[in-house]
Amino acid sequence: MPEDNNHRERILDGMRKAVHDKLTPKQRDLPKTTKGKASALLRDEMKRSTETDPKKREAAAKKSLAARLGVKVDSVYRYLSGKRKNPPKAIAEKLDKEVRDRAKPGLKKKVVKEARGKSIRIQSRAKFGYGTPSQPGVTTTPDDRWRNIAATLPASYATPLWDALEHGDDARAQEILQAYIQNEYINEGGTHGNVDVKLADLDYMDFTID
Structure with missing residues (x-):
């Protein structure tokens, strides 16, 4: 898997969204206006500050x-x-994402705790190629194609x-998904x-958390 921070962000962002979506509609209630969202994020920043x-x-x-x-x-x-x-679309989306990710930390920890040890569904669109295991003189195919994964x-x-x-370990998240795609999704546990x-x-x- 390439060292691409955009990939990493998409993976962990997808998981954070799944946790948020698992909350009840009332629990998911967040500020609606730009002012409300910015104010919520400012409070979050002030809590982190070490300035007296x-x-x-x-x-x-x-x-x-x-x-x-x-x-x-x-x-x-x-x-x-x-x-x-009404900020530009990209900033509005960033506001939404940041507010969603920072909101309800206690409830989200409970969701993750309950989800541990259970399976989780993924749906993705990725471009990848595959070939024989890496050996001297043997390379993977350069024929990368977009594929849907469910x-x-x-x-x-x-x-x-x-x-x-939980630890914000983007690289580890990539490794785990890479291992799953390679070992289970493509190789089907070694049968192929x-x-x-x-x-x-x-x-x-x-x-999706069941």
Whole structure:
């Protein structure tokens, strides 16, 4: 699997969304306006700050939030004041994602705890090729193709994947999914021999907790 941070983000983001979706509609209730979302994220940043002076802490939190969203500090001020109600689509999506990921941490930990040891369904669209195991003079096929994957990860793969999510270990999450695709999805537990899988690109990866 390539060292691609975009791939890593899609995998862990997919898991975080699955956890969020497992909450009840009431539990999933989040701020609706740009101002409300920015305010919630600012509170989160202030909780993380080690600055003791209240004014400096708030200023540092706004600067950190701007970096988090990929905007200028002036934009954060406009979001918080309500002067900018409709940010660009990419920023609006970032606001939604950040608020969703940070909300209800206690409830989400409970969801993950209950999901441990169980299987988890995945649905993905990925580009990958495969060939014979790597040996001197033998390479995997360069014929990468987009393929749809719909499968259920058994607990032996799902449990360490939850561990990776808990620790924010993007690289480990990639390794686990790479192992599943190669060992189980393609090789079917060894019944089809052994092939090496090369994941070239990842469009999306959705997870569903039963």
